[in-house]
Amino acid sequence: MLKFAKGLTGLLGFFLLWEITVQAGVLPDYWVPPASEVTTTFVSLLGDAEFLRGVVATLLAWLIALGVAIGIGVPAGLVLGSVPALQSAARALIEFLRPIPAVALIPLVMVTIGSGPDAKITLAVYAAVWPILFNTIYAFGEIDPVLLDSARATGANRRQSLTWVALPHAAPFIFTGIRVAASIALIAVISVEYVAASEIGLGRYILEGGMNNGHLDQVMAGTVLAGLAGWAINSALVGSGRRLFRWADTEERAAR
Amino acid sequence: MPTMLEVSGLTHQYGQGERAHVAVRDLAFTIESGQLACIVGPSGCGKSTLLRCISGLIPATGGSVRLHGDEVSGVPGDLAVVFQDYSRSLFPWLTVAKNVEFPLRWQKVSKAERSQRAAEVLESVGLSGVGKKYPWQLSGGMQQRVSIARALVSRPALLLMDEPFASVDAQTRGELEDLTRRVQRDLGSTILLVTHDIDESVYLADRVLVLSKSPASIVADLTIDLPAERNQITTRESERFVSLRGEVARLLQSPQVQRPGEPDPATAESGPGTTTVETGDTAGTADTAEAAARS
Numbered sequence: 034m035l036k037f038a039k040g041l042t043g044l045l046g047f048f049l050l051w052e053i054t055v056q057a058g059v060l061p062d063y064w065v066p067p068a069s070e071v072t073t074t075f076v077s078l079l080g081d082a083e084f085l086r087g088v089v090a091t092l093l094a095w096l097i098a099l100g101v102a103i104g105i106g107v108p109a110g111l112v113l114g115s116v117p118a119l120q121s122a123a124r125a126l127i128e129f130l131r132p133i134p135a136v137a138l139i140p141l142v143m144v145t146i147g148s149g150p151d152a153k154i155t156l157a158v159y160a161a162v163w164p165i166l167f168n169t170i171y172a173f174g175e176i177d178p179v180l181l182d183s184a185r186a187t188g189a190n191r192r193q194s195l196t197w198v199a200l201p202h203a204a205p206f207i208f209t210g211i212r213v214a215a216s217i218a219l220i221a222v223i224s225v226e227y228v229a230a231s232e233i234g235l236g237r238y239i240l241e242g243g244m245n246n247g248h249l250d251q252v253m254a255g256t257v258l259a260g261l262a263g264w265a266i267n268s269a270l271v272g273s274g275r276r277l278f279r280w281a282d283t284e285e286r287a288a289r
Numbered sequence: 290m291p292t293m294l295e296v297s298g299l300t301h302q303y304g305q306g307e308r309a310h311v312a313v314r315d316l317a318f319t320i321e322s323g324q325l326a327c328i329v330g331p332s333g334c335g336k337s338t339l340l341r342c343i344s345g346l347i348p349a350t351g352g353s354v355r356l357h358g359d360e361v362s363g364v365p366g367d368l369a370v371v372f373q374d375y376s377r378s379l380f381p382w383l384t385v386a387k388n389v390e391f392p393l394r395w396q397k398v399s400k401a402e403r404s405q406r407a408a409e410v411l412e413s414v415g416l417s418g419v420g421k422k423y424p425w426q427l428s429g430g431m432q433q434r435v436s437i438a439r440a441l442v443s444r445p446a447l448l449l450m451d452e453p454f455a456s457v458d459a460q461t462r463g464e465l466e467d468l469t470r471r472v473q474r475d476l477g478s479t480i481l482l483v484t485h486d487i488d489e490s491v492y493l494a495d496r497v498l499v500l501s502k503s504p505a506s507i508v509a510d511l512t513i514d515l516p517a518e519r520n521q522i523t524t525r526e527s528e529r530f531v532s533l534r535g536e537v538a539r540l541l542q543s544p545q546v547q548r549p550g551e552p553d554p555a556t557a558e559s560g561p562g563t564t565t566v567e568t569g570d571t572a573g574t575a576d577t578a579e580a581a582a583r584s
Contacts, residue, residue: 183377186364
């Protein structure tokens, strides 16, 4: 709790500094609205049905994208991680695709898929699948042969060792990949909403605020919400990861 | 006594052609049912390879291994292995009880019976009441007890142990040695234990097989005629123990004894230079073990 309070002081300090600089006239308020105004707009937005529909649309797209990315990344990582021949065959393709930023693919997606929800989901899946895929492959490459021998020595066959030993052993690494992917997917969804001018969503709302006679308080309130959503998602995943994989933490501490 | 394990002409080499490394060459021995046999050999002589071949974890490149008459190919269901490194061999995401139950998952054993048998075997290794803990919450010696419990839970016909006490302190090592002898007698199991420690092999075993340096071949087969009831202090002080230990040490230094009727290729090849190096090494091991026993 104390740690949480300490973490908040930085944020509060930032808001205070923001408010003072704008009020003191260092930054013109038509350019940057003061923190207090943005906060008021933010609170009033929480009662705005249209805005909330946008937020729900964004989060839903994010959730679907993350689910699909897990559905692709984990099984693909399992196969590539446990069949070395396949992994080396796929390496060139993966190394070519991976550095392409999701945003660079927006025109391609707009032409082929359009700018609806499936467009933002597609790009978010593309962006999010890499950390999951790589962490899964890595986790399987790292598995201790003694651990697998121990499983086999108890009479487990290859499939049983994979399911009951290799998979649980890889779970914390995969989970870390998912946590990283969750943030990336949120960035991708909101970016597509701006750039492809989606009909609905948090990104669309922020863009609209900017276009409509410079409603900067609206832009910033939307941005704050996006920031809060990212922070909440990450903390929730860090927290549950710690609870789920207490054994992996300890192992790490012992190894150090 | 019926024969439990029959190893004949066992050879294993890693790699092919010029770069091939022969770890085990033409090994032959049998272990009778109910015996506690130790294989002692210098470090890196191929002991672990031998054990992995016997357990079916790797297929040997030549020869055969028979467990109660059946040819071993793949890990037999009634065989269990205890590895040296308990921290890498126990599953950290499972509780102690679940670790011990693990081998029963692949057998037709009900959930209730599984947990009951796990509790029983944990009690027999002196670990009742820690079932709900995780392995990493226990000391090293206790973790190795968990490994032993896991190996015993399926009531294996043959228990293989690969340097099982090499990673624990001297005090714990003594306790685990006595534990191994006790459970072996209580359960009537057959145990084949591999070690580099001369004292340990003599203290533990009914029979000691001495291996040469790589590629491993059997130099001597000694029956340990110490009383069945052994004691860490008095047994190790006894004249018979000291003379047996000396005998094993001498065999490891300069393997004079050959398998009857066959010249040993490994010994024939090794020049006087190699023997000197080995002498220093072996003497060092014996000294350390002696110091450990005294402390």
